[in-house]
Amino acid sequence: MSLTDFLPKDVSFTIAMALCAVAFVSGTARGFSGFGSALIFMPLASSFAAPRLVAALLLVIDFVAALPLLPDAWRKADRKATAVIVLGALIGVPIGTYFLSVLEPVTTRWIISSFVAALLLLLLSGWRYRGEDHAWLSVGIGGLSGFCSGLAQTGGPPIVGYWLGRPIASIVARANILLFFGASDFFSMVSYATTGLISRESLMLSLIVGPVYAIGVAFGASLFGRASEKVFRGICYVLIAMAVVFGLPALDGILR
Numbered sequence: 001m002s003l004t005d006f007l008p009k010d011v012s013f014t015i016a017m018a019l020c021a022v023a024f025v026s027g028t029a030r031g032f033s034g035f036g037s038a039l040i041f042m043p044l045a046s047s048f049a050a051p052r053l054v055a056a057l058l059l060v061i062d063f064v065a066a067l068p069l070l071p072d073a074w075r076k077a078d079r080k081a082t083a084v085i086v087l088g089a090l091i092g093v094p095i096g097t098y099f100l101s102v103l104e105p106v107t108t109r110w111i112i113s114s115f116v117a118a119l120l121l122l123l124l125s126g127w128r129y130r131g132e133d134h135a136w137l138s139v140g141i142g143g144l145s146g147f148c149s150g151l152a153q154t155g156g157p158p159i160v161g162y163w164l165g166r167p168i169a170s171i172v173a174r175a176n177i178l179l180f181f182g183a184s185d186f187f188s189m190v191s192y193a194t195t196g197l198i199s200r201e202s203l204m205l206s207l208i209v210g211p212v213y214a215i216g217v218a219f220g221a222s223l224f225g226r227a228s229e230k231v232f233r234g235i236c237y238v239l240i241a242m243a244v245v246f247g248l249p250a251l252d253g254i255l256r
Contacts, residue, residue: 009201020212024213028216028223032220039119047109047246050105052108055153060206062153073179081133081138085159089183090146092149093146093147093184101195116247123237163176
């Protein structure tokens with residue numbers, strides 16, 4: 001069996017290699033800084049292949065990569081508080097998935113690029129919610145993050161900005177975030193599977209791209225403590241901005 005046997009009919013060997021390159025860069029960002037993988041991967045990968053395919057691809061490879069982190073997160077998290085936010089994701093993920101499944105690919109790409117640009121501005125602003133806890137707000141944040149995850153696997157910034165601003169220990173905040181995304185990704189897996197977004201093609205492609213993504217995550221993690229986090233985060237922001245620009249449908253003539 002050759003490498004091309006794993007590729008969907010609309011994905012050439014060249015496109016597969018481009019997806020691997022993007023996966024390595026986005027995985028490196030994830031491994032070092034804990035964020036940025038979807039914000040880099042989705043705009044760029046969507047310029048090479050259908051948004052529905054690359055969203056399902058990223059969901060599968062990231063879900064598998066995150067599974068080993070969940071048992072420890074379960075022990076350390078504030079499970080009651082996390083459950084409230086997860087309730088929002090239970091509502092938001094299917095809505096985002098629905099739009100991903102029915103929108104035209106070009107329209108989806110414009111939305112993804114716009115979303116990622118807005119989320120980048122959120123990251124650059126350093127926003128942290130420091131107000132009082134309200135159940136309705138927690139559900140709303142979870143719903144927004146779930147919607148972004150269902151549509152484009154970009155639900156990180158809202159939930160991270162919310163949890164890191166809470167007056168709780170950082171180890172608990174990190175565990176809450178990991179546990180939330182474990183649940184959100186599970187909802188996305190179910191939602192994507194029932195709408196046909198997770199297909200044989202996306203699973204086969206994940207066997208090629210997944211290991212490259214995992215290598216990127218491991219490489220990024222190995223850099224942590226050796227490189228300046230401030231400098232590396234700055235590089236990540238620049239990469240996200242470039243992904244937004246070069247992922248715009250209007251620039252397809254440049255990329256292809």
